[in-house]
Amino acid sequence: xxxxxxxxxxxxxxxxxxxxxxxxxxxxxxxxxxxxxxxxxxxxxxxxxxxxxxxxxxxxxxxxxxxxxxxxxxxxxxxxxxxxxxxxxxxxxxxxxxxxxxxxxxxxxxxxxxxxxxxxxxxxxxxxxxxxxxxxxxxxxxxxxxxxxxxxxxxxxxxxxxxxxxx
Amino acid sequence: xxxxxxxxxxxxxxxxxxxxxxxxxxxxxxxxxxxxxxxxxxxxxxxxxxxxxxxxxxxxxxxxxxxxxxxxxxxxxxxxxxxxxxxxxxxxxxxxxxxxxxxxxxxxxxxxxxxxxxxxxxxxxxxxxxxxxxxxxxxxxxxxxxxxxxxxxxxxxxxxxxxxxxxxxxxxxxxxxxxxxxxxxxxxxxxxxxxxxxxxxxxxxxxxxxxxxxxxxxxxxxxxxxxxxxxxxxxxxxxxxxxxxxxxxxxxxxxxxxxxxxxxxxxxxxxxxxxxxxxxxxxxxxxxxxxxxxxxxxxxxxxxxxxxxxxxxxxxxxxxxxxxxxxxxxxxxxxxxxxxxxxxxxxxxxxxxxxxxxxxxxxxxxxxxxxxxxxxxxxxxxxxxxxxxxxxxxxxxxxxxxxxxxxxxxxxxxxxxxxxxxxxxxxxxxxxxxxxxxxxxxxxxxxxxxxxxxxxxxxxxxxxxxxxxxxxxxxxxxxxxxxxxxxxxxxxxxxxxxxxxxxxxxxxxxxxxxxxxxxxxxxxxxxxxxxxxxxxxxxxxxxxxxxxxxxxxxxxxxxxxxxxxxxxxxxxxxxxxxxxxxxxxxxxxxxxxxxxxxxxxxxxxxxxxxxxxxxxxxxxxxxxxxxxxxxxxxxxxxxxxxxxxxxxxxxxxxxxxxxxxxxxxxxxxxxxxxxxxxxxxxxxxxxxxxxxxxxxxxxxxxxxxxxxxxxxxxxxxxxxxxx
Numbered sequence: 001x002x003x004x005x006x007x008x009x010x011x012x013x014x015x016x017x018x019x020x021x022x023x024x025x026x027x028x029x030x031x032x033x034x035x036x037x038x039x040x041x042x043x044x045x046x047x048x049x050x051x052x053x054x055x056x057x058x059x060x061x062x063x064x065x066x067x068x069x070x071x072x073x074x075x076x077x078x079x080x081x082x083x084x085x086x087x088x089x090x091x092x093x094x095x096x097x098x099x100x101x102x103x104x105x106x107x108x109x110x111x112x113x114x115x116x117x118x119x120x121x122x123x124x125x126x127x128x129x130x131x132x133x134x135x136x137x138x139x140x141x142x143x144x145x146x147x148x149x150x151x152x153x154x155x156x157x158x159x160x161x162x163x164x165x166x167x
Numbered sequence: 168x169x170x171x172x173x174x175x176x177x178x179x180x181x182x183x184x185x186x187x188x189x190x191x192x193x194x195x196x197x198x199x200x201x202x203x204x205x206x207x208x209x210x211x212x213x214x215x216x217x218x219x220x221x222x223x224x225x226x227x228x229x230x231x232x233x234x235x236x237x238x239x240x241x242x243x244x245x246x247x248x249x250x251x252x253x254x255x256x257x258x259x260x261x262x263x264x265x266x267x268x269x270x271x272x273x274x275x276x277x278x279x280x281x282x283x284x285x286x287x288x289x290x291x292x293x294x295x296x297x298x299x300x301x302x303x304x305x306x307x308x309x310x311x312x313x314x315x316x317x318x319x320x321x322x323x324x325x326x327x328x329x330x331x332x333x334x335x336x337x338x339x340x341x342x343x344x345x346x347x348x349x350x351x352x353x354x355x356x357x358x359x360x361x362x363x364x365x366x367x368x369x370x371x372x373x374x375x376x377x378x379x380x381x382x383x384x385x386x387x388x389x390x391x392x393x394x395x396x397x398x399x400x401x402x403x404x405x406x407x408x409x410x411x412x413x414x415x416x417x418x419x420x421x422x423x424x425x426x427x428x429x430x431x432x433x434x435x436x437x438x439x440x441x442x443x444x445x446x447x448x449x450x451x452x453x454x455x456x457x458x459x460x461x462x463x464x465x466x467x468x469x470x471x472x473x474x475x476x477x478x479x480x481x482x483x484x485x486x487x488x489x490x491x492x493x494x495x496x497x498x499x500x501x502x503x504x505x506x507x508x509x510x511x512x513x514x515x516x517x518x519x520x521x522x523x524x525x526x527x528x529x530x531x532x533x534x535x536x537x538x539x540x541x542x543x544x545x546x547x548x549x550x551x552x553x554x555x556x557x558x559x560x561x562x563x564x565x566x567x568x569x570x571x572x573x574x575x576x577x578x579x580x581x582x583x584x585x586x587x588x589x590x591x592x593x594x595x596x597x598x599x600x601x602x603x604x605x606x607x608x609x610x611x612x613x614x615x616x617x618x619x620x621x622x623x624x625x626x627x628x629x630x631x632x633x634x635x636x637x638x639x640x641x642x643x644x645x646x647x648x649x650x651x652x653x654x655x656x657x658x659x660x661x662x663x664x665x666x667x668x669x670x671x672x673x674x675x676x677x678x679x680x681x682x683x684x685x686x687x688x689x690x691x692x693x694x695x696x697x698x699x700x701x702x703x704x705x706x707x708x709x710x711x712x713x714x715x716x717x718x719x720x721x722x723x724x725x726x727x728x729x730x731x732x733x734x735x736x737x738x739x740x741x742x743x744x745x746x747x748x749x750x751x752x753x754x755x756x757x758x759x760x761x762x763x764x765x766x767x768x769x770x771x772x773x774x775x776x777x778x779x780x781x782x783x784x785x786x787x788x789x790x791x792x793x794x795x796x797x798x799x800x801x802x803x804x805x806x807x808x809x810x811x812x813x814x815x816x817x818x819x820x821x822x823x824x825x826x827x828x829x830x831x832x833x834x835x836x837x838x839x840x841x842x843x844x845x846x847x848x849x850x851x852x853x854x855x856x857x858x859x860x861x862x863x864x865x866x867x868x869x870x871x872x873x874x875x876x877x878x879x880x881x882x883x884x885x886x887x888x889x890x
Contacts, residue, residue, distance in 0.1 A: 029284050038283060043195035044188015046402070048352045049435040053820040056352055084188035093186065101182035104788045108631030109185030110352040110402030116186060132829075139827040142820060144352045144403050145631050146795025147788060148831040 013077040017042070018086025026073040033057045033068035036083060044084035044113045048142070055141030058114035058121070059083045065121025084113035087120070095161035096120060099154035107145035115141045119155045123162040131156065172640040172650055173849075176784035180655075181400070181635045190400040193372040194356030194432040201358070202231055204421050204431035205286035206414070207276040207293045208440055209268055212302035212813025213505040216266040216275065216295060223292035224278055229285035232425060233293060234417070235276040239263045240387070240424045248385035252378045252667050253409040255508055256317050257476030262413040263420070268297055269475060270507045271814040272440030277417045279429060302505040302813040306446045306471040307343075313469050313500035318479040321487055321553035325494030327452075331463035334454025338530045342451065342523040342879045345805035346471075346815075347444040348823060349512050353402020355441075356432035357415040359422040366393035367422060371415050373398050374408035375667035377626050380660040382411040383419050398658040404630040405796075406511040409669050412441050439818035442510020443806060445470045445478065447519050451486070451527035454494075459537045459545045461490050466524065467498035473508040477501055480509075480516030481603070486524045487553040488746070489601045490546035505813055511669060513796055514856035517602050518863070522800075522881065525598035525864035530877065538581065539597055539868065540571055543752075551746030559745040559845035562776035563599065566752035569837050570597075570774030574754035583875035592759040594873025600751035600861030604778065604852035605672040606738040610663035611680035613642065613688040614731035619716035621646055623685060624656035627665035627677045632855055633785030634673055638681050640781055641849070645685035648713055655681070663733055671749070671853030674781060678849045680736035688732040692718070700725050738847065747846045749777040749857040753797070755865040756832075759873050764889040767832065768798055768866060774837040778852035783838065786854045790836045793858015799826050800859070801866035802882050 010025040017040070026035060033050070036042040036059070048056030050069045057068040060082040087094040096116050099105070106112040118141045122128050128137045134155050135148075143151065184190040221233040242264060243249065249259035262274050276293050280286035303309055331337065353372060360368040367389070373379045376396040383394045401408060418431040433440075447470045454463035466486035472478045483497040512518070532539040547564060550557045571577065579595045580586055586593040611625040623642040629635045638655040646653070656662060665677050693708045696718055703711075703720055710720050717724040756770040771794050780786045803824035807817050817823045843850045863881060870888070871877045878887050 027284065029288075034283060037195070041197050042188070043191060046192075046353070047432075048354070049820045051435065051819060051821070053435075054352065084186075088187055093183070097183075097186040100186050101178050104179065104784050106182075106185055106631075107633070107785075107788055107792060108352065108401060108403040109181070109190055110192065112185050113188045135829040135831070139829040142352065142825060142827060144350055144405070144825060145788075146792035146826070146831075148795065148826070148828045149791055149834050150788060151828065 011074050013074055015076055016080045018082060028072065028074050030073045031069055032071040032073050032076055035073040036068060042083050042085055046110055046113055048111065055118060056111050056114040058118040058141060060117055060121055063124055065118050084117060087116065096154065096158040099158040103150045103154040105150040105154040106147050111141060111143045115143065115151055120162065123159055171644045173644050173781045177636060177640060177782055179633060179636045179785060180639050181629065192353050192400050192402045193370045193398065194358060194430055196358045196370045198360050198428040200427060202279050202281065202425065202427055202429045203283040203286045204418055204429050205278045205290040206274045206417060206431065206433065206437055207278060207290045208437060209273045209275045209295065209297065210271055210814060211268050211297045211299045212271040212304060214268045214297045214299040216268060217298050218296040219276065220294040224289040227285060227289040227292065229281040230278060230289045231281065232279045232421065233276055234263060234279065234421060234424065236263050236265050240420055243386050243388065251382050251410050252375060253511065255476040255478040260475060260508065262416045270473065270505055274413050274417065277421060277431065279421045279425065304504050304506055304808055304813040305810040306502050306504065307448065309502045309504060310469060313502045316479045316499040316501045317477050318499050320497050320499055321484065323496045324552065327463050327465050327494045327496035330494035331452055331454040331465065334462045335457060336455045336531065336534050338451065338453045338527050338534060340451055340527055340530055340879060341448060342526060343448045344446065344519040344522060344881045346446045347512065347804045348439050348806050349405045349407035350438055350823065350825065351403030351405060351407055354433045354435060354438055355412050355414050356430065357418040358430040359418040360428045361422045361426055367419065369394065369396045371396050371398055372401055372408055373411065374404050374628055374630055374669055376628065376658060376660040377664060378667055379411045379415055386416065387419060387423060396660040398628050401628055401630040405513045406515060406669060407442060408630065409511050409667055410442065435820060436818045439806060439815050441507055444512040444519065445472065445509035447482065449520065449523035451523045453527050453531045455531055455535060459535050459542045461492040461546050463494045464492045465496045468520065469500045469502060471504050471506065471509065472501045473506055474503045476508040478509040480511065482516040482520040484553055485517055485521050485601050488551045489524065489548065489599060491548035492552065495552065514602055514859045517856065517860045518800060521600060521860050522864045525861055526867050526879065529596065529868040529871065540567055540576060543567065543599055554746050556744060556746040559747045560778065560841050560843035561750060562839045562841040563750040563752065565839040566750060566774035566776050569839055570752040570754050570772050573835060573837060574772040576754060583872055592761055592873040594757045594759065594869035596865045596869030596872050597752065597754045598861035598864035598868060600753060600857055602671060602749045602856040602860055604675065604747035604749055604846055605670055606847050607666035607672055607676040608735065608737045609665050609676040609680040610733065610735045611677065611684040612663050612731060612733045613684035615688060615692060615727065615729060617727050617729045619652060619713050619727055621648055621653045622656065623653065623681055624662045625665045625677050625680060626660055626662040627657045627673055628668045629657060630668055632673065632789060633782060636785055637674055637781045638677065641678050641681050642685045645682040646689050671855040671857065674851045675847045675849065675853055678851060679847055680734055682848065683736050684732050684734040687734055688730065691730055691732055695728065695730065696725065741845055745845050747852065749775065749852045751775045751857050751861055753861045753865040755869045757866060757869040757873055759888065764885040766802065766870065766888060769832040771834045772837065773858060774839055775854065775857055776839050776841040777854050777857060778841050778843045778846055779850035780838050781851055786838065787836045789854040790858035791834055794834050794862050795826050795831060796859040797862020798830065798866065800882065801863035805882050
């Protein structure tokens with residue numbers, strides 16, 4: 001082969017992740033998901049499909065929920081990111097984390113960080129008022145253990161404490 | 168002593184780790200200098216590798232090695248070395264062993280690089296030329312090539328043919344179920360840490376750390392003490408982790424060759440390149456008298472398997488044990504195809520086999536103009552006809568009664584298409600479920616620290632089932648201690664032996680070992696204390712309490728000493744005279760818009776008899792999850808293969824449909840009281856499988872009630888409802 005391919009050059013970006021500033025050199029092909037997991041050891045953000053089909057990698061980018069697997073790291077220069085590791089204050093869990101435990105809204109736990117981040121983002125969107133609306137707005141996050149009923153119960157309980165509308 | 172923790176709906180002890188992202192799964196352990204492996208998959212169903220060209224891949228900066236069948240490290244050459252605790256009969260698949268291509272999606276090379284991106288990219292540059300051979304992947308086209316499954320089926324009893332012939336009411340129907348893939352949310356991954364002394368520390372996605380350890384020891388001829396396999400958290404498995412999967416072989420192979428730590432994580436697409444629930448075709452014949460009493464049952468099934476292994480599951484046995492019938496014939500055949508070997512998948516065999524039985528029962532009820540629930544009551548069996556043994560307990564009649572009451576079954580109008588609401592057809596259907604209540608040998612260790620903390624351990628796993636929590640409850644009760652003072656450790660091959668986590672037998676196998684170990688340790692503590700502190704000699708053992716880091720007896724505190732006990736537990740001889748099973752009754756409401764062909768399952772009531780439930784909260788979650796699986800089986804799940812290519816076409820989560828949140832209506836779970844002091848000392852039967860069994864049949868029966876249309880080919884997708 002005449003033109004041997006080479007790894008791409010890196011670019012400097014700055015990110016605020018869970019309130020902490022990071023200055024990073026990233027290749028353009030690096031997804032936000034792989035940056036978080038492999039470079040920063042923030043493995044709470046999960047990779048379930050790498051194609052934006054399962055929602056396990058959901059994080060909050062400037063307050064909006066996004067699939068980190070469909071987001072390139074270099075797109076996030078200057079952004080504020082919140083991952084599952086950034087929701088609790090020390091030992092004090094976020095109300096949604098507490099509600100997930102109380103309602104047993106997970107089994108294996110692998111989709112859980114994405115479910116929780118997604119619900120936090122959903123609360124901010126302010127469009128999920130009824131149970132059916134919560135179910136619709138949470139349907140981008142697959143749970144193979146089938147904990148959906150409990151996820152909805154947890155979200156319903158925690159929504160009022162998240163500044164979202166009371167369902 | 169306080170009221171027992173067993174039986175209380177406690178929160179998961181691993182909950183905080185899981186909701187904060189602290190729980191690490193197999194592919195999430197960091198290691199300095201870790202290399203990333205990317206699997207290069209084939210796309211030919213059968214053939215031989217003619218040439219493999221890695222030059223371009225190796226030229227990419229950051230690529231360390233490309234492993235394939237010509238340059239791999241030495242591996243065992245005998246089949247036995249590849250057989251694991253859940254192996255099917257035959258010759259197990261050997262990754263990168265030789266030039267043979269046995270199925271589409273087969274791993275053909277592993278690119279190892281300094282970063283995941285480089286490995287994946289370089290993988291796209293590996294050129295593999297294959298001499299393709301004709302392949303066969305369609306079960307239905309190959310039914311003539313079936314052979315008897317190497318399964319120990321119960322022999323025929325009575326005279327099925329004669330009784331069926333003479334029966335006044337009959338059903339003769341054929342049902343089919345598709346290939347389905349487990350698709351746990353966590354893709355399979357193995358991180359193999361290569362220690363300075365050459366030993367391997369492995370984090371594997373598995374339902375049996377010792378199974379993975381044994382496999383590596385045999386395949387790579389390693390001393391057992393130099394391989395340790397851990398699985399602290401498993402992101403779902405559902406059977407996919409019962410056998411060591413090829414990412415483990417490849418990661419270990421690369422680590423041994425390069426003497427470096429390596430991680431291999433499969434892509435979602437590659438999650439469709441190993442075991443799955445096999446496609447089946449099943450013929451059910453039922454004969455009954457005018458009262459609905461079953462006179463004859465025949466269940467003949469054919470399933471697919473690979474050309475290298477004969478995978479069997481308990482597909483037809485249920486038809487010989489759920490109901491009372493004197494004339495029963497069961498048959499099970501396999502068709503080898505150019506595909507990978509199927510693999511146990513949640514309620515293996517029962518999930519598919521009971522579909523046929525319970526749909527046929529519904530058809531029989533229609534033929535008899537009898538209520539489907541009444542038909543089942545009429546045929547209640549208090550003994551297992553396959554084994555000729557009474558059930559140790561079987562509260563199925565209570566499941567029928569409580570489930571029906573809760574669902575409102577009595578107000579069902581039996582006529583098809585008779586119930587409508589807001590322009591939608593409403594259908595109510597029901598089905599029964601059954602799963603064996605097994606117990607395996609298991610061991611556990613209990614250790615009390617001098618500071619009063621109880622550590623209990625066994626090499627089982629927690630695939631989301633709640634093992635951490637339930638074992639902690641059992642241990643705390645058995646030792647007589649607060650939950651917070653007990654830690655249960657699992658997921659480590661160096662811990663006392665435990666069976667694979669599968670078949671709903673973890674609580675009933677590991678639970679007794681944990682209980683016995685803690686009881687024995689308590690006995691040891693009391694004996695020690697009476698020797699160490701003479702004033703305690705005459706005091707009743709029940710007065711000894713470990714609390715606040717001390718031994719407390721009759722209001723006085725004493726210093727502790729560390730001590731431990733290890734126990735091996737096995738099923739009691741008493742069990743042998745009995746059959747033991749979990750049962751369920753599932754009631755389903757569907758709502759169908761006939762113009763659009765859309766179907767919603769608006770309500771499910773699942774009433775379960777599973778013996779004593781240790782943790783109603785986590786057990787309920789197991790049933791909820793099982794019901795969701797059943798809904799997926801009924802309506803959505805099907806891995807579709809292009810038989811021309813011999814390749815799965817919907818191998819991703821956008822096209823392989825599983826239920827999403829909005830698909831799920833109300834689900835109510837009822838655990839009926841079912842005391843059982845025979846099944847095991849805890850009286851628990853396990854709940855991982857029973858939740859899924861019967862659900863898909865109940866949905867199909869509800870659809871038939873709603874529409875008058877009997878769909879026998881699963882899943883019940885929109886074109887079958889419209890067509």
